[in-house]
Amino acid sequence: MKWFGALLIIAASTWLGFAAAHALYERPRQLRQLKAALRALEAEVMYGHTPLAEASAHIARQTATPVCELFFRFAETLRNEETSVVEAWEKSLQASWGKTALKQGELEVMKQFGATLGQYDRLTQQKQIALALAHLEREEEEAIDNQARYAKMAKSLGVLAGLLLVILLM
Template identity: 50%
Template sequence: MKWIGALILLCATTWGGFEFARRLTERPKQIRQLKNALQVLEAEILYGHSPVIEACEKVARQIPEPMAWFFYEFSDQLKESSASLYDVWEQRIQSFWPLSALGEGEKEIMKQFGQTLGQHDFTGQQKHIRLAISHLERELKEAEEQQQKYSKMVKSLGFLTGLLIILLFM
């Protein structure tokens, strides 16, 4: 019975390490998707002259999940709600962020971007989108560095932590 418990504990800690490593791997991928989404949003607003609701729907159809969920839910909630655009943006960020692998830096960038969304003319909006994209590029570099630095270590640490706990209790 001890061995079964030890095996379950070892599997659980190893799985935890692999899950954390997966999040480290997903973060740069999702930042790239977010940058792509902002570029599509820029094109829809500036060149398609689409209102924010329509632009976000088009963005949601063109990008992969989980980023598509954010923009789809945002446009749906804008249609149904009488709250301000920023309030809806903030609510969507709060509910979406735990489901993603994105970090606090990206969250803050998106919050700041949400404060400017729909508040300026086309050129002003374009500047704010480009600013958000440049900030996301900085976060992308950091995320890639973290992935390279910590991914293997976290996997090994999960396994070794389980092994240590088993040895301490045996």
């Protein structure tokens, strides 16, 4: 029975280490998706002259989860509620951000972007999208650096923490 408990502890701690490493792998991927979605939004609004709700719905269909949920909720909020674009963006961020592997820095960039969404003419909006993309590019570089630095360590630490706990308990 002791050995079964020891194996269970090691398996659980290893799983936690791999889950932490998975979050480090997911963050750069989701940042790339977010940047692609913003570029698609720019194309829809600037060149297609598509309304924000419709453009967001198109982007939601083209983007993978969990980033697609942000744009889907944004489109639904714009269509179904009597609210401003900024409030709809804030609601969408709050509802979908917890399901992502993205950090506080990216949230701040997206909040700042949302504060300008629909407020200016097309040229200024294009500049705001470019600014948000530049910030997200910097965050992606940091995420890739963190992934290279800490993903393997998180896996190893999970296994080793489990072994340590088993040794201490025996």
